Amino acid sequence: MSIVLDLGGLGPADLAVGPSALSELMASLHVLAEPEHHPEAAGWAARAAAAGPELHDELTVFAPLWARYRCRLFFPRALPLAASLDEELAAIGELPKDDFLELVAPGILGTNAQPVPPARELRAGTAVAEDYARRCLRRSYARGELARQLMAAPLELRDRLLAVLRNADTAFFAEDWRTLRPALEDHAREVRRRLAALPPGALPAGSWGTSAGSAPISLLPQPPAGGTPISLRSPADVLTELLPTAARVGPGERVRLDKLQIDEVKVAPRPLVLVPSARVWPHLTVKNEHPSCVVVQYAARGTSLAGQLTVRDLHHRLMALTSPARMELCRHLLGEPITTSELAARLGSSEPQVSRALRTLRDAGLVRSTRDGKLVRHRLATDVIQRLGHDVLATVAR
Structure with missing residues (x-):
């Protein structure tokens, strides 16, 4: 089972690499909600929980948004990438009601296997809304309650969620982010350097970001008119270097990611955003909801623990x-x-x-x-x- 990303047609301007404070906060909250997935982070989880015990009930209420299924709301939706958590939270606060519903409703249901009605149909009291609420309730009581609150008062729920995220930032995440961010930014710079490098042993050729017959686009200075164009390493090459389970498949710029889901994603003309994380391991998260950019959140570094068995x-x-x-x-x-x-x-x-x-x-x-x-x-x-x-x-x- 896998997700195949078709990266054909992407130009250098269509690929962004950088950390996201909101996505990292979501990954951290996932660790707190699903500690069994992250035994290697038990020490950090205990310290974070102790730093904000008063948050426990509210984090539990919203846990469906970051437990098994990661809500699209917490990932970059467009370029350029936000510079801070405050900027990302402010963008959520400015979302129109239907846009907020559209982003959050699938997260509450928590599965890609069942369709979610469009936001305009999720009105409390309608048959469509009741069916959606019942499906959420079948998955868990917490999901059912959150679904009913979303449909009854989406803007109030948004304000409550933003307050929880800001409180979590104050309680434990802000200090954690000050430690994690420099290493993640260094990692992102290294990825951008790889994208701007000649492939090992390759002869100079046209840019990877162009289609046949188009002018080359490059992150690097181009040679004088009439000279040989500079070649960039393709995003497919770099992605397979970054992700241990990624592999190129078939012709063109296609990369297979080992995931439980089965899907094929044509990225262009949307941007592709690579979001390195210190807390997401061992997960690899791919978000492909239209019309937002395609996002891959991956572990920038791992941890290793010794174990003993007979x-x-x-x-x-x-x-x-x-x-x-x-x-x-x-x-x-x-x-x-x-x-x-x-x-x-x-x-x-x-x-x-x-x-x-x-x-x-x-x-x-x-x-x-x-x-x-x-x-x-x-x-x-x-x-x-x-x-x-x-x-x-x-x-x-x-």
Whole structure:
């Protein structure tokens, strides 16, 4: 399963690289909402939670916007990139009501698998709005409540959300950002340097940002008239260098990203924005909602932790992950507790097939099952996966 980015037709002016304070705040809030995804950040999460205990209830209310699914509201929507968190929050505060609804409603539902009605139809009391609220409620009580508040009073909800984000900035993020930002800006400059460099061993050629017959566009000074044009490293080359799971596919400027979703994204004529992050690991986030720019938020750096296992347990657990079907099952189990029947529906498999795969994973200690009334829900044991290695957890979590 993967997302393929078609980068053909992008010029240098269409590609931006830089940190976003709002996106980094969202990644930080995700760590607080889903600590099981980020055992390596347990120390930071404990310190952040202790710095703002009074925020706990409000962060819990809005957690659907940054827990399993990252709301589009928290990513750059156009160029140029904002210079500060205050600037990004001010832009949210200036959004027209329908634009805010359009950006937030999919985040509350929290899945790309179900369509979200256009903002003009999400009016409290209408059949369309009630159906949307019911679908959110089926996913969780918190999502259902947030959906009803959004439709009843979107601007009031926006003001409440902005207050929570500003309070989180004051409580713990501002100090964290002062530490993280310089390294992320250095990383972005290095990426821009790569984009402005000749490919290793390549002969000078036309710019990567042009179509056949068009004049070359370059970030570098061009030679005198009649000279040989300067070549830039293509965005596809740089993207595959930045992202360990990215690979070029087929002809042209196409890059495959290993993700749970299946999609093919034609980027041009929209810009592509690469947002390095210190908190997003092991996730890789791709946002493709029209008409906003395409955004890829990725880990600018990783962390490594040592773990110990017996040889027998290691063998047992690794063997349980050798099946592609069980690996796909693990990806679904990472996001939220799921019943056997829901897993079967998502995967297009029979319940007995899913039960057998779950039993293998549970026997290996990779899945935990809990009873919720008449239902049994299953979830990945991320702490066990973490001890197998960062590569295993990162592969499952993409």
